[in-house]
Amino acid sequence: QQQVKQSPQSLIVQKGGISIINCAYENTAFDYFPWYQQFPGKGPALLIAIRPDVSEKKEGRFTISFNKSAKQFSLHIMDSQPGDSATYFCAASYNKYIFGTGTRLKVLA
């Protein structure tokens, strides 16, 4: 019940394409769902986050879609750019953080 399952493990997308990363959880106590972006040699940094009372949040090219009944949430990166190449982690939190296993995204120029 404490796990957050993330897929795919790796993703290759052409420049300008849409990158989609999915996460699923079991524990309905989770009330905060952030996504983190990590570049090589750096720590993860918050990209965008959502709470379960909304179904979608958009910030620039990044959108979180949240399906409370299915206990799933996903990150969509529109118009993917080579600079988006990084590892992405979803997470879920109530009184502790649980991170997904990460997705390595590569955007081809």
Add this chain to the structure above:
Amino acid sequence: DTAVSQTPKYLVTQMGNDKSIKCEQNLGHDTMYWYKQDSKKFLKIMFSYNNKELIINETVPNRFSPKSPDKAHLNLHINSLELGDSAVYFCASSHRPGHDNQPQHFGDGTRLSIL
């Protein structure tokens, strides 16, 4: 201004040695964490402290001992280093989860290599 800073950035040492990693945050957070990230990029929580009190202690060998002298600092001491300890160790901080949830802020990591 560095929000979460950890030192050293790189640590290369022999098996069996004892080493420490220091972490400081200037964000006014009350909760700090240590994570281990392996070569597959998995982020594994090791410890969490809230106001100098240990609140999370995952299954970690007792060779690892965290110490929090105040709520802005969380250091990690590792005794009798083993080859399997080679990884990147991240310090992070946040307001306490469950209390007005806020994101975690990470340092840039300490890459530990055991020879």
